[in-house]
Amino acid sequence: MASNGKPAMAQETIHKEAEHLANGKVEVNNWSGPGPAAFDFRSDVVTTPTTRMLNAIASTTLLDDVFQSDPTTNDLEAFIADLTGKEAALLVLSGTMGNQVSIRTQLLAPPHSVVTDYRSHIIEWEAGGVASLCGALVKPVYPKNGRYITLEDVKKQTVISSDVHACPTKLISLENTLAGMVTPLAECQRISNWAHENDILMHLDGARLWEAVAAGAGTLKEYCDCFDSISLCFSKGLGAPIGSIIAGTRKFCERARWIRKSIGGGLRQAGVITAAARVAVEDTFLGGKLTASHDRAREIAQMWESYGGKTANPVETNMVWFDLEEAGISVKEFIEEGEKVGLRLLGGRLVVHYQIGDEAVKRLDQLMQAVLKGKKLNGTAEHPAEKLQFPTE
Ligand SMILES: Cc1ncc(COP(=O)(O)O)c(C=O)c1O
Numbered sequence: 001m002a003s004n005g006k007p008a009m010a011q012e013t014i015h016k017e018a019e020h021l022a023n024g025k026v027e028v029n030n031w032s033g034p035g036p037a038a039f040d041f042r043s044d045v046v047t048t049p050t051t052r053m054l055n056a057i058a059s060t061t062l063l064d065d066v067f068q069s070d071p072t073t074n075d076l077e078a079f080i081a082d083l084t085g086k087e088a089a090l091l092v093l094s095g096t097m098g099n100q101v102s103i104r105t106q107l108l109a110p111p112h113s114v115v116t117d118y119r120s121h122i123i124e125w126e127a128g129g130v131a132s133l134c135g136a137l138v139k140p141v142y143p144k145n146g147r148y149i150t151l152e153d154v155k156k157q158t159v160i161s162s163d164v165h166a167c168p169t170k171l172i173s174l175e176n177t178l179a180g181m182v183t184p185l186a187e188c189q190r191i192s193n194w195a196h197e198n199d200i201l202m203h204l205d206g207a208r209l210w211e212a213v214a215a216g217a218g219t220l221k222e223y224c225d226c227f228d229s230i231s232l233c234f235s236k237g238l239g240a241p242i243g244s245i246i247a248g249t250r251k252f253c254e255r256a257r258w259i260r261k262s263i264g265g266g267l268r269q270a271g272v273i274t275a276a277a278r279v280a281v282e283d284t285f286l287g288g289k290l291t292a293s294h295d296r297a298r299e300i301a302q303m304w305e306s307y308g309g310k311t312a313n314p315v316e317t318n319m320v321w322f323d324l325e326e327a328g329i330s331v332k333e334f335i336e337e338g339e340k341v342g343l344r345l346l347g348g349r350l351v352v353h354y355q356i357g358d359e360a361v362k363r364l365d366q367l368m369q370a371v372l373k374g375k376k377l378n379g380t381a382e383h384p385a386e387k388l389q390f391p392t393e
Contacts, residue, residue, distance in 0.1 A: 034355035039363065041338075042346040044208075044318065044353040047239035052283060053276035060275035065091070065267050072271035076278050080245050083281075084230060085221035088253035089245050090260065091274060095121070095207040097265055098231030098244040099173075100129045103136075105256040106171055106201045106229060113137040115157045116173040117149050121205055133263075137167045147314070148183040149174070151190045160198050175205040176223065177212050179349075180297075180319025185218035185226075192226035202226060207233040207244070211317035214290035228252065237290060237318060237353055240280035243273045289354040293318045296361065297352040303365060307372040312348065322348040329371050340377040341366050 031054040040046045063070040073091055080089040092098045099122050103114065114130055116122055118140030122130055130136050139157040143149045158169040172195050176183045192202050204227040213220050224230050229248040234240035246256060260266060267273070284290065294317055301315045304322055312321035324334055324347065331347040338345040341363040350364075369375040 034357075036344070037353070037355045038357055039342055039360045040344040041350040041352070041356065041360070041364075042344050044237040044351045045235060046344075047235075047237070047353050047355055049239060049241040049276060050279070050283070053240065053279045056275040056279045057272050060271035062269045062271055065270035066261070070269070070271050070274070072278070073274040076274040077245070079278065079281075080232070080247055083220055084224040084232075084247045086224060086230070086247040087250040089247040090253045090256050091267070091270060091277075092231070092244050092246055092260060093242065093265055093267075093273075095205070095231060095233045095236070095244045096126050096129070097260070097263070098207075098233070098246045099126060099203070099205050100133055101256050101260050101263070101265065102203050102229040102231055102246050102248070102252075103130055103171065103173065104133050104259045105252060106203060107134045107136060108170075110135040111137075111167045112170040113139050113159060113167045114171045114173055115139045115141055115154055115169050117141050117143065117175060117178060119178060120173065120175045121207070122173055122175075136171075139169070147181050148176075148178065148187065149191075150187055151194055154191055155194075158198075158200070160200075169200055171201045171203055173203040173205060174227075175207075177208045177317050177319075179313055179321070180208075180211070180315070180317045180351075181313060182212045182215060182217045182316045185222055188223060188226040201228045203228065204230045206230050207236055208317070210285045211237060211290055211294070214285070214288075215294055215317050229256075234277040234280045237293070238277075238280035238284040239354065240277045241273075243277045245277070284354060290318070293352045293354050293356065296356060297350075300350065300352065300361065300364060303361075304368055304372075307368050309368065309372050318352045320350045320352065322350065324348040327371055334371065337367055337370055337377065340370075343367065 031049055031051045034048050037046045037048040061070055061072045065073045068074065077089040077091060081087060092101055114136050116138060123138055123140060130138050141149045141153050141157050143153055154172060159166050161168060172191060174183060174188065195202050209223060209232055224247065229246060229252055231244055231246050234243045297315050297318050297320050301311050301320045304311065310323040310326045312323045324331060334347065335345050343360065343363050366377060370377045
């Protein structure tokens with residue numbers, strides 16, 4: 001139950017969603033609705049897989065993907081190659097594995113450097129993998145416009161030299177979206193054209209490229225055309241339980257398969273992952289569910305601003321950045337205040353995924369008024385986030 005006493009989803013919808021393939025027998029379980037994810041703004045990785053994903057897993061093929069004989073996995077790879085306009089695609093377990101396998105595949109031997117945004121996931125959150133797996137020097141780029149890096153920014157850090165003192169740049173890695181902000185297609189094209197003229201490869205951490213495309217910034221094919229390798233995630237805003245995919249030329253994917261195996265990413269019955277991932281792409285991305293979250297994110301930013309709050313970044317997709325310092329509240333206090341209304345927060349960054357509904361926004365409104373207008377919250381929420389279960393019968 002939601003705190004207003006109404007179920008978070010109509011019972012009729014639950015039944016429809018929960019009609020398992022098994023002879024139409026109705027079962028309601030943890031897959032039947034968003035559950036705690038409906039009140040969780042920490043990230044889009046918290047999205048709850050759906051009954052349709054469970055059904056797809058239940059009816060998937062169960063053959064061996066190291067032998068490349070699983071039809072569901074092969075079909076997903078062909079489907080993504082087609083969607084991205086690339087020759088081939090390869091399943092990986094996570095976004096980190098997608099970036100690391102791609103970069104290791106593209107780079108040969110040191111001395112070599114990789115140029116990337118200083119805030120990028122490969123610098124901040126991948127355990128230094130580019131250094132340890134590739135022996136590469138990673139050079140951070142600072143966006144002059146404060147939002148996305150441009151060709152002019154990239155040129156400042158790129159080394160094109162055969163001087164024995166130099167560490168030549170062999171790869172430029174972009175991230176789109178980054179912090180929820182879009183790198184415009186035209187800028188990707190400028191960087192890509194210049195990189196290729198200078199024999200530098202291009203990689204895209206496209207964990208959330210789906211969001212940029214849903215926001216109308218360009219098509220998947222247009223964006224992917226700028227890059228020699230791309231990594232896309234199924235288990236963030238699209239809502240799959242596990243999995244990412246990389247795409248590029250056939251030759252790239254053949255070598256990437258080898259690299260993937262060397263770090264333990266060769267899977268046996270991979271159909272249990274790829275069946276759900278396919279549903280995630282079809283239902284959430286192609287089904288058009290992402291744009292509603294972008295609208296909701298804008299609505300949340302406007303609410304915050306209407307109470308006098310400031311945002312730290314523009315809302316271009318599904319992330320809202322509250323400036324907590326300006327609001328005079330610490331991250332810790334903000335998280336604690338959120339808990340009082342049954343919301344899960346990580347700090348000033350709120351990720352609005354497709355399972356965030358009206359009730360969560362209402363609670364957020366209460367929180368904003370408490371933080372910015374000094375209104376007291378009524379203590380602990382009736383249903384604290386960690387206790388929220390999706391209603392059964
Ligand atoms: C932009 C970006 N790239 C890559 C990743 C890594 O994904 P994973 O957590 O699946 O390894 C993340 C994770 O949140 C991300 O935000």
